[in-house]
Amino acid sequence: MGTSHVSEYETLKDIVGAGRNREGTALDITGRAAPYSYNKFCTNIWKAGNLLGHYGVHTMGELAVAIGPKSVGDKSPDSSSRSHELGGLDAGEPLLAAFGGMILGAVVDVVPDEPVDAPALVAPAQWQMEAAPGCRNLAYGGPPEASEVIHFERSVWSENPIEPPEQVTPDDEALRFANETWTHEELLMSVSELVSSYDISTGTTVMLEAPLTEPGAFTAGILAPFAVGATVVIPENQPHVDNKNANGTELEASTRVVTAEQTGEKLIPASKITDSMREIHRQ
Incomplete structure (x- = not known):
């Protein structure tokens, strides 16, 4: 498959399947010992999908994924602290969970309200989020x-590394942000526009500098580069949901795109992409 043939994909599950056969780095997280290759990352998504299927996540169902820091700080941060950290990424596990749910045909809520009312919730171990009975x-x-909490990465490691058999269609809902939901088809339409407008390709590096709490950040910083085999880099000091970095400096929530020659750097404002996605959603 060519580096820019996004139109050949029908669902995000197709992106993961294609990624298994790609060479190069998918995700490079500052502070992690080694980056994820495309083959390893997409294989682990398959394994995550199989794991989540055991816990009630299925086609037309739901999955809550609270994206937050994996690194251990406060053992039990309160809801205010969790809200501040929500969307900050320092590990691959929450992305494995989110993609794992989407390739099952479930809608993944990445800004879940408490108590979480879904078959399953994936969250940082130090967060004690309130969940409804049965979650x-x-x-x-x-x-x-x-003891009743499943250790996600340990369980993923032992799962079957084959593609989950669930059928996913373009009309299936895939991602939810604060009660706004996008289908696989709508997300891929946005991805196609991003790839074309910002010249994202296999040789591109995408530096994620926005918390993953709105659709524009997730689509520009994660989905678009993964669709074409680009490399996503997660810097050490991720901005928080209030768009301040670790030093309290105000930031423009954005994603940097750097070409293979490290020239022609472009900024993709997350809010601008969100607005564009809402226009697609209204069509």
């Missing part, structure tokens, strides 16, 4: 102290 808790980092 299974899976935690990354830690390991979790409570």
Whole structure:
């Protein structure tokens, strides 16, 4: 498949399947010992999907994924602290969970309200999020102290590395942000526009500098580069949901795109992409 043939994909599951056969780096997280290759990352998405299927995540169902720091700080941050950290990425596990749910045909809520009312919740181990009865808790980092909480990365490691058999269609809902939901087809339309407008390709580096709490950031910083085999880089000091960095400096929530020659750097404002996605959603 060519580096820019996004139109050949029908669902995000197709992107993951194609990624298994790609060479190069998918995700490079500052502070992690080694980057994720495309083959390893997409294989682990398959494994995550198989794991989540055991805990009630299925086609037309739901999955809550609270994206937050894996690194251990406060063992039990309150809801205010969690809200501040929501969307900050320092590990691959929350992305594995989110993609794992989407390739099952479930809608993944990445800004879940408490109590979480979904078959399963994936969240940092140090967060003690309130969940409704029947919601299974899976935690990354830690390991979790409570015996009833499933250790996400340990369980993913032992899962079957084959593609989940669930059928996914373009009309299936895939991602939800604060009660706004996008289908696979709508997300791929936005990805196609981004790839064309910002010349994102296999040789591109995408520096994620926005918290993953709105659709524009997730689509520009994660989905678009993964669709074409670009490399996503996660810097050490991720901005928080209030668009301030670790030093309290105000930031423009954006994603930097750098060409293979490290020239022609472009900024993609997350809010601008969100507005564009809402226009697609209204069509």
